Amino acid sequence: MRVRLPTTWRADLMAGAVVAVLLIPQSLAYAMLAGLPPQVGLYASLLPLLAYAALGSSPVLGLGPVAVLALMIAQALGGLPAGISPEAGALVLAAEVGGVLAVAALLRLDALASLLSVPALRGFENGATLMIAAGQLPVLLGSAAAGFTLPDLIASSVHGGWRWQSAVWGAVAIGLLLASRRAGRPLLARLAPLLLLVVAMGLSAFTPAAQGVAQVGALPSLALPLGLPSLEPGLWLQLLPSAALVALMGFVSSLAVSESLAQRRGEKLLPAAEMRGLAAANLVAAVSGGMPVAGSFSRSILLHEAGSRTRWSLVFVAVFMALAMLMLAGPLAHLPKPVLAATIVVAVLGGFSLQPYRDAWRYAPAEGLLMAAVTAAVLLWSIAAALAIGVVGSVALLIQRTARPHVARIGRVPGTQHYRNIERYAVECQPEVVGLRVDESLVFTNARGLGDAVMGHVRDHRAFVGQPQRVLMLMAPVNHIDVSGLVALQELHAALAAEGLRLEFSEVKGPVLDKLRAVGWLERYDVSLYLSHHEGIQAGTHELRPSQADRDMPGQL
Structure with a gap:
């Protein structure tokens, strides 16, 4: 044991450093996607990781802000009462998500993951991926258009206008990110988002290249804000339905990622421990200035490939994120928003594929239709409606298949x-x-x-x-x-x-x-x-x- 301990420690340290490089731009981008200040994404990538490391069971679950939840959070915070800031709403939402998961863990309801079948889950994720990418187009073009569904986005784009300077920045950023992925060098592809942000901040701060382009702007002190979320009963009651949906989606998607990697690594996963770890992470996010968090597929794969051996790798990720917070306070103010939007678009569309729809249609047409229906509901209706269709559709197909015994x-x-x-x-x-x-x-x-x-x-x-x-x-x-x-x-x-x-x-x-x-x-x-x-x-x-x-x-x- 004494011989193997240093090797494990070094492997976890290296994995933590690699994942922190990816998590820094994602934390900033997904906080912006949720309609929150960028520093909220950084806060959500510190203490919540330590909470999951203490109670979770997967050594490779890349916890933190994720794109799909960011879209759900943005919708949930869209109708806050007057005088309630999005940051305050995000803290209450994180507390409720953690509370819902904690109660479910206490009642041993980890079987709730089965409420969403794989076709429904993939349909939801693909729909959210497309909607996230579409939602970043106004930012890339410097437009005032906004919306959480395609009809709303198209309607607002009529009078939204656009800026050619933003379009140029966004197009160049996307081109560079895609080129780094096609270069055939995995390390370059992983470092590219962070390098791009650093270069963009330098050009914006020291040259006139970013004139006419929206920037992140001055950030408040990145000192970790510890404290209880708002205790306004009306706010908690308003956000509770959205929190239940975020909790369900966060747990289901996180469990799907961790289970697939556990099978690949020949390890045993404990769904109940995963629920407890995710509950603790969200509760800690609620008292440390963060936002709801879940497991990310891209970061989890990266942790696996980087050689993570234990959950100590998440501790090292948090340490590197803390160092980044100390170093990024000033430069982040000069970051062009189109560049941040470009990192979101390239990251989320990198995992989109039509193959699951074709495979599902050929194997079971009814499940293929369910997948397409959930995707369409995300794009054209709402996140809540899509999840409802996914759950009801999954249960209905199960009942239909079993209504007459074979x-x-x-x-x-x-x-x-x-x-x-x-x-x-x-x-x-x-x-x-x-x-x-x-x-x-x-x-x-x-x-x-x-x-x-x-x-x-x-x-x-x-x-x-x-x-x-x-x-x-x-x-x-x-x-x-x-x-x-x-x-x-x-x-x-x-x-x-x-x-x-x-x-x-x-x-x-x-x-x-x-x-x-x-x-x-x-x-x-x-x-x-x-x-x-x-x-x-x-x-x-x-x-x-x-x-x-x-x-x-x-x-x-």
């Missing part, structure tokens, strides 16, 4: 003890027994469809094979049967008994069997159990007849 009629593959779907394989079926396989758990969402599915297969068996005497259900895929599923089985038993058929089970899993025995269900309804499906089939006569698949697909195995 029950397959199965037969024996000739010469084996394997049983397969008669619609996919050439199999043998006994006329006296209808072999069925239930392919999912029997719960309230699908229990009502069980009887219809089974009786339909019974009718088909009579039409193509012969008159059955019993129905043998292969239950191996069934992991759980709730009360609704149990009632559905009772109704199925009654329907089969009315037609002179016995209900039998094979290969019932232990936990399911324990519950059935606990209430004496099997004995009450005289349901036979078989260790294997083949054993249950052989309990009848051994005369086998070809299934419909045999007649349709002779010789196919």
Whole structure:
């Protein structure tokens, strides 16, 4: 252990230095994107990182201001009461986000991450990416246009005007950033945003090149402002719905990033610890002049690639950010806003792709439509509406998929003890027994469809094979049967008994069997159990007849 400790320390120090280089321009840019002074982004990149390092579980989650949350924060702070500054509103929002996550962690609600399916999450992120880029166009062009949706942005651009000087600065900055990415040198691409900001500040401060171009302006002292956020009840009540949405999106996106990297690194992630760490980080941001924070995909990837070994790398990021605050107070006043906007546009559009839409449409058209609908809602409606569509759409698709349980009629593959779907394989079926396989758990969402599915297969068996005497259900895929599923089985038993058929089970899993025995269900309804499906089939006569698949697909195995 004594030999490995220095190596780990050096790796974390190097990773922290590399990520701080990226976090400095992003902190400034995302604070501006949220409608907040640039120094707020720096404050959010100090003590919150230490809080997450103490309570989180991922050694590579790049915590801090993120683009998607910045857009949500800007919308949430758009209608503050008179006399309430955006900075004060951001502190209350961060406190509420931390509080919501803390309560969820206390109640062990980390499963909330499943409310947003992957198509909904990617649709939201892509929509936010496009909206963020579109929202920076007025800054790049020196226009007064503004808006959080495309219709609002287009409507305000009619009278917004533009400045050619700003357009030149923005175009040159974007060109240089894109050139650094295409140069094939990863280190240059990582350093380019910071180098560009330094050069732009120098040109603006010592030459007339930035005349007519909006600048960040003089900043207040960058001494860390410690203190409680506003305790105005009306403000807390107004921001609470937005805080809940920011908390959900921040946790879901952070968990998605940390889980994907944990799998890549062969590490174990604790979702409950992630929720606690994110809650602590936002609560600390609320008392240290910051804004709501979450995990960033780009910074997390960079931490991973830079060799981060432990969460000490986040501590080193905070140390380097503190040094940057001491050095940047004066020069930041001369930073041209079009250059800052250019770093946002290039950073967010670098991760945009249409491929997820094509893949989702080819694999599951309904989920592809959901992804597109969420993206469109972000662009044309609002962040809250997009999240609502994502959650409701994800749940609706789940219910639609599970509303009717998949029950397959199965037969024996000739010469084996394997049983397969008669619609996919050439199999043998006994006329006296209808072999069925239930392919999912029997719960309230699908229990009502069980009887219809089974009786339909019974009718088909009579039409193509012969008159059955019993129905043998292969239950191996069934992991759980709730009360609704149990009632559905009772109704199925009654329907089969009315037609002179016995209900039998094979290969019932232990936990399911324990519950059935606990209430004496099997004995009450005289349901036979078989260790294997083949054993249950052989309990009848051994005369086998070809299934419909045999007649349709002779010789196919």
